[in-house]
Amino acid sequence: MTDVTGTPAEGASPYRARTYRMPVARLALAPGTGGGRGPLDGAWWPRCDLLELELPALLGSLAPGLGAVVRVTVDAVAWPDAPRTVRAPGRVVEVALSAVDAEAHAIALHYGTADRRQLLVIPPRESLAAATWLLATASDPLNALTATHMLALAQAEFEADFDRDFDGRDFDGRGFDSGRESDGDDG
Numbered sequence: 001m002t003d004v005t006g007t008p009a010e011g012a013s014p015y016r017a018r019t020y021r022m023p024v025a026r027l028a029l030a031p032g033t034g035g036g037r038g039p040l041d042g043a044w045w046p047r048c049d050l051l052e053l054e055l056p057a058l059l060g061s062l063a064p065g066l067g068a069v070v071r072v073t074v075d076a077v078a079w080p081d082a083p084r085t086v087r088a089p090g091r092v093v094e095v096a097l098s099a100v101d102a103e104a105h106a107i108a109l110h111y112g113t114a115d116r117r118q119l120l121v122i123p124p125r126e127s128l129a130a131a132t133w134l135l136a137t138a139s140d141p142l143n144a145l146t147a148t149h150m151l152a153l154a155q156a157e158f159e160a161d162f163d164r165d166f167d168g169r170d171f172d173g174r175g176f177d178s179g180r181e182s183d184g185d186d187g
Contacts (some may be wrong), residue, residue: 040146059088
């Protein structure tokens with residue numbers, strides 16, 4: 001086995017077919033396991049949109065005391081090419097697709113018990129600032145926002161920061177300062 005850099009994993013033959021091990025998952029979970037929380041139990045920020053690469057790292061990052069995840073449910077629109085099973089550390093996990101709007105932008109982790117955790121899935125290309133806010137907010141036990149609402153808020157808040165230059169002036173998308181009229185001569 002090789003890691004994502006192509007370096008053979010410890011004990012692996014360099015002549016075997018290449019497989020890749022993703023780095024530790026970027027994950028934040030709400031504390032505790034009891035009910036009474038909001039719609040989310042935390043957030044996961046995958047590095048790419050290939051579930052078969054990302055899911056083993058996510059499952060391997062979960063605390064063993066939570067139990068073994070036996071099935072995950074993902075949004076069919078976000079993961080249309082998701083495999084039906086994924087190899088996780090020491091087991092194979094079933095992957096179910098859902099078209100329910102309530103599960104858009106989320107992944108449900110189903111444990112062998114009746115326990116289930118719902119995580120916000122942060123888009124892989126999300127900015128660091130937005131992803132940091134999303135990870136912290138989704139793992140707050142007092143958070144009452146859904147995954148869809150959180151992503152909309154993050155887009156509105158952090159996309160606005162994208163439109164600012166280094167000294168804080170707003171630009172209108174064409175590169176002109178939105179606080180002044182432009183005659184086309186920028187000089």
